[in-house]
Amino acid sequence: MAVTISEAELTPTRIVAELDKYIVGQADAKKAVALALRNRWRRLQLPPEEAREIIPKNILMIGPTGVGKTEIARRLAALVHAPFIKVEATKYTEVGYVGRDVESMIRELLELAVRMVRARQLEAVQAQAAELAEQRLVDLLLPPEETPPADAATAQRRQRSRAKIKSQLATGAFDDRLLEVPVEEKPPLPAMVGMIGTEPSDGGAGFSDFLEKIIPTRVVTRKVKTPEARRLLAAAEAEKLIDEQAVIRQAIELTEQRGIVFIDEIDKIVAGEGRSGPDVSRQGVQRDLLPLVEGSTVNSRHGAVQTNHILFIAAGAFHSSKPADLMPEFQGRFPIRVELSDLDAADYARILREPRHSLLHQQEKLLCTEGLQVQFTDDAVAALAGYAHNINQATVNIGARRLHTLLEKVIEDLSFDAPARRGERHVIDAVMVRTKLAALAADEDVSRYVL
Numbered sequence: 547m548a549v550t551i552s553e554a555e556l557t558p559t560r561i562v563a564e565l566d567k568y569i570v571g572q573a574d575a576k577k578a579v580a581l582a583l584r585n586r587w588r589r590l591q592l593p594p595e596e597a598r599e600i601i602p603k604n605i606l607m608i609g610p611t612g613v614g615k616t617e618i619a620r621r622l623a624a625l626v627h628a629p630f631i632k633v634e635a636t637k638y639t640e641v642g643y644v645g646r647d648v649e650s651m652i653r654e655l656l657e658l659a660v661r662m663v664r665a666r667q668l669e670a671v672q673a674q675a676a677e678l679a680e681q682r683l684v685d686l687l688l689p690p691e692e693t694p695p696a697d698a699a700t701a702q703r704r705q706r707s708r709a710k711i712k713s714q715l716a717t718g719a720f721d722d723r724l725l726e727v728p729v730e731e732k733p734p735l736p737a738m739v740g741m742i743g744t745e746p747s748d749g750g751a752g753f754s755d756f757l758e759k760i761i762p763t764r765v766v767t768r769k770v771k772t773p774e775a776r777r778l779l780a781a782a783e784a785e786k787l788i789d790e791q792a793v794i795r796q797a798i799e800l801t802e803q804r805g806i807v808f809i810d811e812i813d814k815i816v817a818g819e820g821r822s823g824p825d826v827s828r829q830g831v832q833r834d835l836l837p838l839v840e841g842s843t844v845n846s847r848h849g850a851v852q853t854n855h856i857l858f859i860a861a862g863a864f865h866s867s868k869p870a871d872l873m874p875e876f877q878g879r880f881p882i883r884v885e886l887s888d889l890d891a892a893d894y895a896r897i898l899r900e901p902r903h904s905l906l907h908q909q910e911k912l913l914c915t916e917g918l919q920v921q922f923t924d925d926a927v928a929a930l931a932g933y934a935h936n937i938n939q940a941t942v943n944i945g946a947r948r949l950h951t952l953l954e955k956v957i958e959d960l961s962f963d964a965p966a967r968r969g970e971r972h973v974i975d976a977v978m979v980r981t982k983l984a985a986l987a988a989d990e991d992v993s994r995y996v997l
C-alpha cells in the first residue's frame with residue numbers, strides 16, 4: 547500500500563516524484579497539478595481574512611487519448627489528504643432535464659468528506675470504544691445477580707468476579723461462548739425504493755435518502771460468539787462516541803477549503819457545429835458548471851456548501867473541438883493550461899516496464915499464480931513499443947492503451963495454457979513478439995480491428 551505522506555511534506559518536488567512512480571513523462575502536467583496542490587496548502591497557512599481572498603487557479607489539461615490525463619488524476623487522488631472526486635462531464639445534464647445536475651458533484655464530494663471525517667473520528671475513539679465494549683462484555687458474561695449488591699461485601703465479591711472474567715476474556719476462555727448482543731439496524735428498504743434510488747436523477751437519490759432518514763432504526767438481538775460480540779459492541783460504542791454534528795461541520799469545512807473536483811471528458815460538453823439536439827444540452831451543462839467554478843452555494847442534505855475555494859481540474863482530448871470552443875467565461879475560470887504530449891516508442895517502452903504495477907509486471911504476477919514464470923527481454927519490450935507506435939500512426943492513435951491490446955495478443959496462448967505448464971519458465975523475446983504480431987500488423991485492415 548502507498549505510504550501516506552504528511553501534507554507539509556508534499557512539496558511540489560515530492561508530488562512530482564510520487565507521480566513519476568506511475569506516470570511516464572508529462573512533466574508539464576505533473577508540475578502544474580503539483581503547484582496547484584501546494585498553493586492550496588500555502589493558502590491554508592495564511593490568516594483566514596487573507597486566505598479568503600485567494601481563489602484557486604483551476605487547471606485545464608489538454609492532450610490526445612491515452613497519454614495519461616486520467617491516470618494523473620487517479621494517482622493524485624491517492625496522494626492528497628483531501629476529498630477528491632473524479633467525474634465525467636458527459637454524465638451530467640442541464641438543469642431542468644432528466645438526469646444528474648452538476649451540483650450533485652459537490653454533494654458527492656461532501657459525502658466523501660463526511661466519510662473521511664467519520665473514519666478519522668472513529669479511529670480516534672477506538673481505544674475508548676474498545677474499553678467500553680470490554681465492560682459490556684464482562685456484564686454479559688457475569689452471572690445474573692438476584693438482588694442488587696446491597697452490602698459492601700457483595701459489591702466487593704462482584705468486583706472480584708468482574709476482574710476474573712476480564713482476565714479470562716484475555717486468554718480466550720470465552721471465545722466459544724454464545725452471547726446475545728443488541729444490534730441497531732435499519733430495516734431493508736423495499737425493493738421498489740431501491741430501484742428509484744439507483745436512478746441517475748437526483749430526485750430519486752434524494753427520495754431514498756429521505757426514506758432512510760425517516761425510517762427508524764430498530765434494535766434486534768443477535769446471538770454471536772464472544773469475539774464477534776466484542777467487535778459489534780466496540781462498533782456500537784464508537785458510534786455513540788462520535789459527535790455527528792461535528793462530523794458534518796468538519797466535513798463541510800474540509801470540502802470548502804480543500805475539495806478537489808476532477809472533471810474528465812470536458813471536451814465532450816463543447817457544442818459542435820451542429821448546435822442542435824444534444825449539443826444544446828451540452829452547452830447547458832457548461833453554463834450550469836460556471837457558477838460552481840466561479841463560486842456559489844450548493845445545498846445538500848447536510849447543509850450549504852460554498853464552492854469558491856474548491857479546486858477544479860478539467861481534462862479533455864479536444865479532438866474535434868478546441869479549448870477556445872468552451873464558453874469564454876468558462877475558459878477564464880481555467881487559467882492554467884497544460885498540454886500533455888503524444889507518446890513515442892521510447893515512452894511506450896518505459897510505460898511497459900517502469901511504472902509501479904506496470905503492464906508487464908501485472909502480467910508476470912498473474913501468470914506466477916499459475917506457477918509459470920515469464921520474463922520479457924529488453925528487445926521484446928522494444929519490439930512491443932515499436933509496434934504500438936507504428937500501429938498508432940498507421941491507424942487511430944489511442945496512445946498507451948494500444949499496449950494493452952498488443953500485449954494481450956502476445957501472451958494470449960501462453961496465458962491460456964498456463965495451468966498446464968506449471969513450473970515452466972518462459973523468456974519472451976523480440977522473436978516471439980514478432981511471430982505473434984507481424985502478420986496482424988502488416989495488414990492495416992486487420993490491425994484496425996484486431997490490435
Ligand SMILES: Nc1ncnc2c1ncn2[C@@H]1O[C@H](COP(=O)(O)OP(=O)(O)OP(=O)(O)O)[C@@H](O)[C@H]1O
Pocket residue numbers: 568569570571572609610611612613614615616617618862863897901945946947
Ligand atoms: N504517460 C503515461 N505513463 C504511464 N502509463 C500511461 C501513460 N499514459 C497512459 N498510460 C496508460 O494508458 C492507459 C490510458 O491512460 P489514461 O486513462 O490516462 O488516458 P487519457 O489521457 O485520460 O485518455 P482519454 O482522453 O482517452 O481519456 C492507462 O492504463 C494508463 O495507465
Ligand SMILES: [Mg+2]
Pocket residue numbers: 615616617810
Ligand atoms: Mg481519460
